[in-house]
Amino acid sequence: MLQNPNLPSSKTSCFSCSLREFCLPAELEEDEINAINFLINRSCKTRRGGYLYRAGMDFQSLYIVRSGFFKTYVLDEDGREQVTGFHMPGEMLGLEAISTNVHTCHTVALEDSETCEIHFARLEEIGRIIPSLMHHFHKIMSGKIVHNHEIIALLGGMKARERLIALLLNLSDRFAKLGHSSSNFNLCMTRKEIGSYLGLKLETVSRAFSKLQKDGLIKINSKSVQLNNISWLKQRSGRYCQVIEGAEFL
Amino acid sequence: MLQNPNLPSSKTSCFSCSLREFCLPAELEEDEINAINFLINRSCKTRRGGYLYRAGMDFQSLYIVRSGFFKTYVLDEDGREQVTGFHMPGEMLGLEAISTNVHTCHTVALEDSETCEIHFARLEEIGRIIPSLMHHFHKIMSGKIVHNHEIIALLGGMKARERLIALLLNLSDRFAKLGHSSSNFNLCMTRKEIGSYLGLKLETVSRAFSKLQKDGLIKINSKSVQLNNISWLKQRSGRYCQVIEGAEFL
DNA sequence: CGTACGTTTGACTCTGTTCAATTGCCGTGG
DNA sequence: CCACGGCAATTGAACAGAGTCAAACGTACG
Incomplete structure (x- = not known):
C-alpha cells in the first residue's frame, strides 16, 4: 500500500530521489548534492516489528523514512506505551535526541521499511558549507514543533x-x-x-x-x-x- | 515574584548575563561572545497583556525571555484559545515560525517582561562561524520537541x-x-x-x-x-x- | 486446525463537563 | 470612604462522554 512506484533504490543518489523535495532545499547545485550524498548511508532496512532505535540508545544519526511506516512511542512510568507519532516516507526521525545525545523514544517499523541514515555531526559540518541545507534542516525541525502544537490542540480540545x-x-x-x-x-x-x-x-x-x-x-x-x-x-x-x-x- | 536579583540590565553583555547558560554553549571565547552580542537586540520590553508577536505576522526574529512570563496560544476554528505553553526567563520563543516564515501562535506577556530579540538570518550566519553556537541552537530546538512529547503524553494519558x-x-x-x-x-x-x-x-x-x-x-x-x-x-x-x-x- | 491477537459490541461506571448560583477581589467613580 | 461593576474563583447538581469489564467474533500465523 505504501510502495511508491518511484521508490528510490538503495543505489540512487539524492539527485534523482523522488523524496528529494522533502529532504533537501530546492536550489542546490549538482556538486552540492554530491557532497550531501556523501554523508548519507542509504542501506538502512528495518523489518516489520523491528526497531530503528530505542529509547536510551546513544544518538549519532538522524533518519529519513524512504519507504514503509514507523511509529514512535515513549513508555510512561507504569511501562505503558504512549504513541507520539506515525511516520511516513519523507519524514525525519530522531530529532528529539539532539538535545541530550540520547534517544528518548522508541521507533519501530509497522511494515518493512527503508531509511536513509544521516550522521548528525557531519550534517552540521556540511551545513556550514551549504547554508541553504542548514536552513532547510531548521525548517524541518520547526515544522515538527508546529505539528506537535497541532496534536496538543487536538488532545486538549477535541x-x-x-x-x-x-x-x-x-x-x-x-x-x-x-x-x-x-x-x-x-x-x-x-x-x-x-x-x-x-x-x-x-x-x-x-x-x-x-x-x-x-x-x-x-x-x-x-x-x-x-x-x-x-x-x-x-x-x-x-x-x-x-x-x-x-x-x-x- | 519573578524578579531575579541578578536580572540582566539592558546594557549588560551576554558575557555577564545571569541567563547565559540557557542561551549559549559553555565553552565560548570572549571575542566570540562579543560577536554574538552584536546580533542581539536587548531592548524588547512587553507590558503585561501586551503581545510580543501575533499569529500571522512575518517571522524575522527569535526571542529569549529575560524577565517576566509569557503564554503562547493558538486560536482554533471556533475562535477559542488553546494555550500551547507558558514561558519563563531563559526560554526561546518563535521557533515554530521558522518552518513557514510566519508566526503560527500568539505570544502575550502575563506580566511586565523583557526579551532579547535575535535576528534569525544573522543567527544562521554567525552559527556558521561558531559551530558550537549552532549546535547549541539545535539542542534548544530539539529540547522543545522533547518537551512537547511530554505534554502530549500528559494530555494523552493522565x-x-x-x-x-x-x-x-x-x-x-x-x-x-x-x-x-x-x-x-x-x-x-x-x-x-x-x-x-x-x-x-x-x-x-x-x-x-x-x-x-x-x-x-x-x-x-x-x-x-x-x-x-x-x-x-x-x-x-x-x-x-x-x-x-x-x-x-x- | 487451533491458538493468539485484534476488533466489535453491549452494559455499567466514573470522570470531567455543563449550567448555575455564590463569593471574593480589585479598580473606578460617586 | 463606600458602593458598584466586572472578572476570577469556588462549589453544587445534573448530565454526557469516555473508560472499564466482559463476551463474542474474525483473522493471521504457526
Whole structure:
C-alpha cells in the first residue's frame, strides 16, 4: 500500500530521489548534492516489528523514512506505551535526541521499511558549507514543533469523533503528498495504537469508527479506510458536527 | 515574584548575563561572545497583556525571555484559545515560525517582561562561524520537541489531578533553575489558561486544586501556591495515587 | 486446525463537563 | 470612604462522554 512506484533504490543518489523535495532545499547545485550524498548511508532496512532505535540508545544519526511506516512511542512510568507519532516516507526521525545525545523514544517499523541514515555531526559540518541545507534542516525541525502544537490542540480540545476525523484527514493529506490516493488507504496501525496516539481507549476508537461508518462518512474494513467526501469531512470535523467555514485543521 | 536579583540590565553583555547558560554553549571565547552580542537586540520590553508577536505576522526574529512570563496560544476554528505553553526567563520563543516564515501562535506577556530579540538570518550566519553556537541552537530546538512529547503524553494519558500535579512540579523545577523557591511561587495565569493548557475546564482545575489542598498536598490561595512535599508529590503524581518508585515525569 | 491477537459490541461506571448560583477581589467613580 | 461593576474563583447538581469489564467474533500465523 505504501510502495511508491518511484521508490528510490538503495543505489540512487539524492539527485534523482523522488523524496528529494522533502529532504533537501530546492536550489542546490549538482556538486552540492554530491557532497550531501556523501554523508548519507542509504542501506538502512528495518523489518516489520523491528526497531530503528530505542529509547536510551546513544544518538549519532538522524533518519529519513524512504519507504514503509514507523511509529514512535515513549513508555510512561507504569511501562505503558504512549504513541507520539506515525511516520511516513519523507519524514525525519530522531530529532528529539539532539538535545541530550540520547534517544528518548522508541521507533519501530509497522511494515518493512527503508531509511536513509544521516550522521548528525557531519550534517552540521556540511551545513556550514551549504547554508541553504542548514536552513532547510531548521525548517524541518520547526515544522515538527508546529505539528506537535497541532496534536496538543487536538488532545486538549477535541472529542473522540473529531480526533479520529482529524487523524484520518491528516493521513489522507500525507498519502496525497506521496502520490497515493487521498481517499483510500490502509491503516497499518492497530486500534490500540491509534487510541494511544489520540488519547483514547481502543474501544472508543472502534466505536467512533463504527459510528462514522453508520453516518456514511467513511467506509472501514479492519485496516482499510475509504473517506467518502473529504472536503465535507473537513468542514464537518469541527466540534459537535456544526458546519464550519472551511478552516483546515491539523 | 519573578524578579531575579541578578536580572540582566539592558546594557549588560551576554558575557555577564545571569541567563547565559540557557542561551549559549559553555565553552565560548570572549571575542566570540562579543560577536554574538552584536546580533542581539536587548531592548524588547512587553507590558503585561501586551503581545510580543501575533499569529500571522512575518517571522524575522527569535526571542529569549529575560524577565517576566509569557503564554503562547493558538486560536482554533471556533475562535477559542488553546494555550500551547507558558514561558519563563531563559526560554526561546518563535521557533515554530521558522518552518513557514510566519508566526503560527500568539505570544502575550502575563506580566511586565523583557526579551532579547535575535535576528534569525544573522543567527544562521554567525552559527556558521561558531559551530558550537549552532549546535547549541539545535539542542534548544530539539529540547522543545522533547518537551512537547511530554505534554502530549500528559494530555494523552493522565487524569485531571495528575495533570495538575505535573504542571506544578514542572513550574517548580523551572523556578528552581532560575534560583527561586521551588516550593512557593505565584501562578501568573488564570484557571482558565491552566485548563486550556492541560485540556481541562476551569471548573475542573479549581476543583482539583481544592482537592489537592484538602488532601494536604498543596496550599493554594488564588494565585499563590505552596507545595508541601515535592518529592512525595513526585512519587504520588502517578496514576490513581499509587506509590510509584521515584520516576520523574515532565 | 487451533491458538493468539485484534476488533466489535453491549452494559455499567466514573470522570470531567455543563449550567448555575455564590463569593471574593480589585479598580473606578460617586 | 463606600458602593458598584466586572472578572476570577469556588462549589453544587445534573448530565454526557469516555473508560472499564466482559463476551463474542474474525483473522493471521504457526
